[in-house]
Amino acid sequence: MTFQDILDTFAVLDDWEARYEFISELEGKLHPLLPHEQVDYNLVPGCNTRTWLTGSLIATQPPRIDYRADAETPLVRGLVALLLTPFQDQTPADVLAIDAMALLGQTGLDTHLSPNRRAGMAHFIERVYQIARELQSVTP
Template sequence: MTTNDVIDAFELLDDWDARYEFIGDLARQLVPLADEEHRDSNLVPGCNTRTWLTADPEPADPAHIEYRADAETSLVRGLVALLLVPFQHQTPAQVLETDPSDYIAHLGLAEHLSANRRAGMEHFLERVYQLARAQQAANSA
């Protein structure tokens, strides 16, 4: 799924109840974590709902990142899937060049999330960039 696919889906949905349902459905698109990856070192700091995020080279194309994530609630899992759309299957350099603010603004997320969820979203995005920087450093070594 691309950012345009998500934006198009949001535009087709009449109200935020339908959009929240769509966000919840996106949770199924997350690449799942293995049980042993549900550890403190993979927790996203600053999220009120426990959220785990990892990033490794894609098996089929090691130059690209495969993000895997999970969260304690289905809504947060869906939000995580929504936030990963612009970054998934990109090179570390592409991830670091991506500014998702237009995507997020176009979806209207900031206006429809609580202050705690918006703060968690910022912490999550920072962790996405941290993992991309780590992957970039590993590729350079």
């Protein structure tokens, strides 16, 4: 699923209750954490719901990032899947070039989430970029 697919789905759903249900269903799109990755080191700081995120390079040419994540609730797992959609399987440089907040503005989520959830999303996105910067430094 692409980010455009998400925008197209949002456009046909009548209300935010239906959109939240769709977001919750996105949790199935997450690349799951490996058993040893659900540790405090991979917790995203600033998220009210415990949310884990890690990423590693896939041995492609050029190397791309495989982000893996989990969270304690279905809605947050769905939000995480939505947030990761534009970043998944991109090169570190491509990830760092994405304006995530502009993309999210297209969904309308920035005006329909609580301030705490918006802050958590910002912390999550910053962690996405941090992982990309770390992996970019080891990319040949």
